[in-house]
Amino acid sequence: SLFKKTSKTIGFLIPDITNPFFPQLVRAVEDVMYPAGYTTILFNSDENLNHEIEYIEGMTSKYIDGFIIASNTLHWEHLHLLNVPVIALDRHIDSRISSVVIDNYTGAVEALEFMFSRGCKNIAHLEGPNYIYTAQERKKAYLNVMKEKNLPVLLQQGNYELEQAMIKTMHLLSEHPNIDGLFAGNDVMAIGALKAAHKLGIQVPKQLSIMGFDGIEWGETVTPELTTMQQPIYEMGRKAAELLLARIHEQDLEVEHHILPVNIKKRNSVK
Numbered sequence: 001s002l003f004k005k006t007s008k009t010i011g012f013l014i015p016d017i018t019n020p021f022f023p024q025l026v027r028a029v030e031d032v033m034y035p036a037g038y039t040t041i042l043f044n045s046d047e048n049l050n051h052e053i054e055y056i057e058g059m060t061s062k063y064i065d066g067f068i069i070a071s072n073t074l075h076w077e078h079l080h081l082l083n084v085p086v087i088a089l090d091r092h093i094d095s096r097i098s099s100v101v102i103d104n105y106t107g108a109v110e111a112l113e114f115m116f117s118r119g120c121k122n123i124a125h126l127e128g129p130n131y132i133y134t135a136q137e138r139k140k141a142y143l144n145v146m147k148e149k150n151l152p153v154l155l156q157q158g159n160y161e162l163e164q165a166m167i168k169t170m171h172l173l174s175e176h177p178n179i180d181g182l183f184a185g186n187d188v189m190a191i192g193a194l195k196a197a198h199k200l201g202i203q204v205p206k207q208l209s210i211m212g213f214d215g216i217e218w219g220e221t222v223t224p225e226l227t228t229m230q231q232p233i234y235e236m237g238r239k240a241a242e243l244l245l246a247r248i249h250e251q252d253l254e255v256e257h258h259i260l261p262v263n264i265k266k267r268n269s270v271k
C-alpha cells in the first residue's frame with residue numbers, strides 16, 4: 001500500500017548486557033530516540049550468533065522501524081531480510097551497512113606507545129575473543145608494535161569478561177614474572193587483571209602497569225584508577241541513533257561510515 005505502517009519502535013541488539021560499555025550506549029541511543037517518539041527494545045545475545053539470528057528473524061518491519069546492531073557475527077545476508085534501516089555500532093559489519101565505530105587499530109597502537117613512553121619493557125596482551133572484530137584489530141596492533149620494536153610477543157586469550165580475565169592473568173603473571181606491562185583488550189578485563197595482581201601481591205603500577213580499553217565508568221571506581229583508551233561511548237550511541245532516525249524518515253539515504261576519535265585517559269594504573 002502507499003501507506004507504510006510504522007511501529008515507532010526500534011531494536012537495539014547488544015552482545016553483553018553485563019558489560020557496562022553497552023548500557024552506556026543504550027542510554028545514549030534512548031536519549032535520542034525517546035524525544036523523537038520512539039521506543040527502544042533491547043536484545044541481548046551473549047555474543048551468540050544463533051540468538052542473534054532468531055531475534056532478527058522475529059523482528060520484521062511489522063514490529064520495528066529500524067535496528068541498531070552491536071555485533072559482527074551477523075552478516076549482510078541476515079540483515080537485509082529485515083527490510084528496515086540498520087546501523088552497525090561499535091563493530092563494523094559490512095560496507096553496505098552504515099556504521100559508527102572507532103579506529104581500534106590506531107587506538108591500540110597509541111595505548112601501547114603510551115605504555116612504552118612510561119617505561120614498560122615487557123608488555124603482554126590480554127586479548128578479547130578472536131572472532132570479534134574489535135579484539136582482532138587491537139591484537140593486530142599489539143603484534144605489529146612488538147614486531148617493529150623487535151620485542152617478544154606474549155599473548156593471553158581472554159573473552160572480554162572479568163572473572164576469566166582474572167584467572168588468565170594469574171596464570172600469565174605466575175608463569176612470566178618479568179612482565180611489567182599488561183595491555184588488556186577492554187576495561188572489564190583490565191579490572192580482572194587488577195584483581196589478579198592484587199591477589200598475587202603485585203603492586204600496580206609500581207611493578208606492573210595495566211592499561212585498559214573502553215573508558216567505562218567502573219574504571220574510576222577501582223584502585224588504582226584505571227588508565228585506559230577512552231572510546232567516545234555516549235557520542236557513538238548518539239551518532240548511531242541519529243543516523244538511524246534519518247534513515248527511518250528517508251529510506252534511501254546513502255550509506256555512511258563514521259569513525260570517531262579515541263583519547264588516552266591518564267589515571268593511575270600505568271606508571
Ligand code: RIB
Nearest residue numbers: 019021090134160186214
Ligand atoms: O568491552 C566490550 C568491548 O566490546 C568494547 O571494547 C567494545 O569496543 C566491544 O567491541
